Amino acid sequence: MRKILVTGGTGFIGSHTVVELYQAGYTPIIVDNLSNSSIRILDQIEKIINYRPEFHQFDLCDESAVKSFVHNNPDISGVIHFAASKAVGESVVKPLKYYHNNFFSLINLLNAYQGAPVNFVFSSSCTVYGQPDELPVSESAPVKAAESPYGNTKQIAEEILQETAQAHDNYQIISLRYFNPVGAHASALIGELPLGVPQNLLPFITQTAIGKREKLTVFGGDYDTPDGSCVRDYIHVVDLAKAHVAAIRLLENKNPAGRYDVFNIGTGIGYSVLQAIEAFEKASGQKLNYEIGPRRDGDIVQVWGDVNKSTEKLGWKAELGIEEMMSSAWAWEKYMQENPLVE
């Protein structure tokens, strides 16, 4: 039972990855400061896998806490690093929060593992591509200047990781560039727990459908896309979680291409916002109250991923389609209404 540290393991993607790791035969160990998640997610994970993962509450920005944790847990063979601040809009208003949290946690973790062999999987994002010149966008496409401090922290983290792997042979590192994670676990026991007004489409859709929000505004209906709304590559969070297990496995098999690699994690299919709404209405049987509003500053018009490299080299492929994304997100929203996990 190889032990895998999952930072941010009570978060949206983290909690699903903890479940998939355990079911794949790993022992996940969670570190989270609970700044943007609930301790009650541990109960929910336990309900799914009938096992309560080891949990440590501390802030990865605390250098000495990270050092002593790593020192006291020498049998951890892999790290999946989710813990980070992740709201694009907030990052523009509070850039120092993002540079502090996202850089300090990453650098403290890497520093704590200096000299010790470690497999490291990092949460990156398709935001590094900006608006790609070619679609689908492959991993070899140029990385563009980030439009927000959040995006910048992801881009720079990739550079730090690549240079670290080049300089020190104890690190084997994979960055996964997520497209748009949505959906929830099939059990409806875990899912996204957005605090405040959701920044992303899916929780806004489900909150509107259940009556928490009055109306959904689609930002822009006059883009140069088939129906005028933005196009995204939505990826089911359970598929995304499985990509992390695949990445750990690839690193355990000594990734033959070298000590650093990067993979797109999406379905390879683009859906417009209007298509996503339609898929939600179909999957949930709910009519959604929405309107087309003005464009939103900084939005990418359309992006979807080339997933050939992930399929071939990572041995991973998305299995769940838009219907499962929508139906699981809706089941989770209904579960939360009956079982509020956040007060």
Added chain:
Amino acid sequence: MRKILVTGGTGFIGSHTVVELYQAGYTPIIVDNLSNSSIRILDQIEKIINYRPEFHQFDLCDESAVKSFVHNNPDISGVIHFAASKAVGESVVKPLKYYHNNFFSLINLLNAYQGAPVNFVFSSSCTVYGQPDELPVSESAPVKAAESPYGNTKQIAEEILQETAQAHDNYQIISLRYFNPVGAHASALIGELPLGVPQNLLPFITQTAIGKREKLTVFGGDYDTPDGSCVRDYIHVVDLAKAHVAAIRLLENKNPAGRYDVFNIGTGIGYSVLQAIEAFEKASGQKLNYEIGPRRDGDIVQVWGDVNKSTEKLGWKAELGIEEMMSSAWAWEKYMQENPLVE
């Protein structure tokens, strides 16, 4: 007597800036961890200005130390942030050291000043231009992908500073992009104190001339430049120090262009390595033992700065030419031989 915090104030550029600040009527306060400088520089500064600056020894990567220092010194009105790891070659071998030291110190300082008005001057570098497409290179030229972790920390620091100034109106920030700092104070009491084998041309020249090194190797004699050797914009460290005083003054006068700005600090004149050697031989009366060797990986072929913006807006212009750079560097090398400041 406005108090100015000078981080890295016992270093090469820092110590000269402390002298110029004091002579311009400011009270410099030094913070340095002495990781790459000598405490005896304080004695040297005192010999020049007949005043011993307040000195605090701690590491700016220590978040709580920075917070309590800033809390205990509310009358500091400006910060000149030199403290950083600065060896390009070392940064490739130890990238985490560079990301850790250079990011943590900067972010801790900025965080400690959240909410309090502060004028902030940052040590940036012409490395952000890479090999410019046009010469002289102006501040509006595109920033190119950094070739080393060191260069990357300077580029990203500029982004952090710009975004911070945009988001929070208590910060007024200027980044100074230095060309190649050389020379020493006219008193020959302070100058560059390179530890180990010098990475830069000038200390290598003076150490060769004085007999510490057997021979100087010029890296590449077949470049597409007038004499085949690389071309640089050398700037006298005393002129450079004065640019920091000018930047603090501009910020005190509420820089009308906004809360973030960037200036080239050079002479605007390019000298080839062979011309620099010739100028040294002339200024010192010493014949230099040198040979032309192969090109060095990663070297920029030629770069010199457009200094119009600095002249017009910063009200600063280099006053010292190549002769003073060489003669002062030589006087300092001879002083060090008689008065070794580092064991």
